[in-house]
Amino acid sequence: MEPVVQFDHVTKNYGSQVAVDDLNLSIEAGKFVTLLGPSGCGKSTSLRMLGGFEMPTSGRILLSGKDVTRVPPNKRNVNIVFQDYALFPHMNVAKNIAFGLELKGLDNKSIHRRVSELLELVQLQDYANRLPNELSGGQRQRVALMRALAPDPDVLLLDEPLSALDAKLRQQMQIELKAIQEKTGKTFMFVTHDQEEALTMSDTIVVMNNGRIEQMGDPSTLYGRPGSVFVANFIGETNLLRSTVLGAEGNLTALDWNGITIKADQGGLSPKAGEHLYVVLRPESIHCSATEPTSGNRIKGKIRQRVFKGNHTSLAVEVGDGAVLNTLVHPGDVAQLAGDDIWVGWKPETATVIPDRHAHR
Numbered sequence: 001m002e003p004v005v006q007f008d009h010v011t012k013n014y015g016s017q018v019a020v021d022d023l024n025l026s027i028e029a030g031k032f033v034t035l036l037g038p039s040g041c042g043k044s045t046s047l048r049m050l051g052g053f054e055m056p057t058s059g060r061i062l063l064s065g066k067d068v069t070r071v072p073p074n075k076r077n078v079n080i081v082f083q084d085y086a087l088f089p090h091m092n093v094a095k096n097i098a099f100g101l102e103l104k105g106l107d108n109k110s111i112h113r114r115v116s117e118l119l120e121l122v123q124l125q126d127y128a129n130r131l132p133n134e135l136s137g138g139q140r141q142r143v144a145l146m147r148a149l150a151p152d153p154d155v156l157l158l159d160e161p162l163s164a165l166d167a168k169l170r171q172q173m174q175i176e177l178k179a180i181q182e183k184t185g186k187t188f189m190f191v192t193h194d195q196e197e198a199l200t201m202s203d204t205i206v207v208m209n210n211g212r213i214e215q216m217g218d219p220s221t222l223y224g225r226p227g228s229v230f231v232a233n234f235i236g237e238t239n240l241l242r243s244t245v246l247g248a249e250g251n252l253t254a255l256d257w258n259g260i261t262i263k264a265d266q267g268g269l270s271p272k273a274g275e276h277l278y279v280v281l282r283p284e285s286i287h288c289s290a291t292e293p294t295s296g297n298r299i300k301g302k303i304r305q306r307v308f309k310g311n312h313t314s315l316a317v318e319v320g321d322g323a324v325l326n327t328l329v330h331p332g333d334v335a336q337l338a339g340d341d342i343w344v345g346w347k348p349e350t351a352t353v354i355p356d357r358h359a360h361r
């Protein structure tokens with residue numbers, strides 16, 4: 001199937017500043033795709049170029065196979081939802097949603113039908129006559145979303161639309177947004193610097209760094225098999241163990257970490273003896289116990305810090321020579337306190353090796 005969006009060698013410079021650097025990206029129709037990265041990595045610029053609000057310095061942008069690089073925003077079948085919603089304050093909810101439909105020249109009956117359908121989708125049927133300032137933040141967000149979806153765009157662009165909401169409402173809206181995307185089957189292109197938000201909603205996450213794609217994939221792949229130190233650090237909590245390869249053992253690699261021999265999954269690489277690599281070990285993959293585990297990687301250590309976090313407890317365990325492993329345990333599972341000895345262990349296949357440099361895939 002033809003991709004709905006294609007960035008073809010797209011570069012955007014602002015003077016000598018390279019905001020987006022040779023971006024190549026194809027997006028399948030009906031997917032929730034998130035551009036994720038730190039401030040300044042070029043994600044908003046990419047979105048704005050797709051919306052037609054910025055012109056690439058070089059390269060092409062295609063929408064449903066058609067080159068739209070030089071097509072103005074109002075002539076592209078995309079719509080954008082901004083962080084501040086930008087609802088028309090003097091128009092009621094129904095009129096706000098109807099706006100794009102009137103521009104399109106639809107007849108009154110069709111407009112009415114479409115507005116009712118969209119209000120129902122977000123359970124705002126009873127709010128049609130309210131003004132934006134008579135709504136809660138979450139309700140305003142839903143109206144902004146429905147206004148943008150009303151004209152049936154090929155792609156809906158969302159630039160950090162949830163960042164103005166408080167943490168609880170934000171989480172609720174993440175679930176709702178994903179549900180709306182699934183119900184409508186529309187392609188959503190979402191921009192955020194919040195990795196948790198990206199993991200919650202996306203079919204595909206595109207991690208950007210310095211105007212380039214660092215890695216792209218589904219959330220569980222990016223979390224479980226990060227391709228670079230940048231991605232491992234940016235997505236979730238992690239232990240990065242700089243190690244030296246000893247040799248291959250089937251799908252596993254034996255490595256020396258601080259004088260301790262450990263094993264990890266090869267992660268698609270072909271590590272050579274003597275090579276320096278990082279082992280990515282997530283805190284929740286580590287088991288802590290009073291007695292020595294009978295299999296897998298195991299190291300005796302000392303609890304340096306124990307922090308109660310409600311539904312879990314985090315333990316920082318010192319394992320020789322100042323090296324510390326951060327672990328995450330169920331509060332009832334481990335009774336030991338700071339200063340106590342403890343064994344840490346993990347299954348080799350739950351850890352993976354990544355190159356000791358930034359990998360561009």
Ligand SMILES: Nc1ncnc2c1ncn2[C@@H]1O[C@H](COP(=O)(O)OP(=O)(O)OP(=O)(O)O)[C@@H](O)[C@H]1O
Pocket residue numbers: 014017018019020037038039040041042043044045046193
């Ligand atoms: N209009 C502009 N003029 C000059 N430089 C710009 C302009 N817009 C963006 N930039 C620069 O381009 C780079 C990428 O900016 P962009 O807004 O795309 O990043 P971002 O990843 O969306 O960051 P944020 O999350 O902070 O919005 C940044 O270094 C920024 O300073």
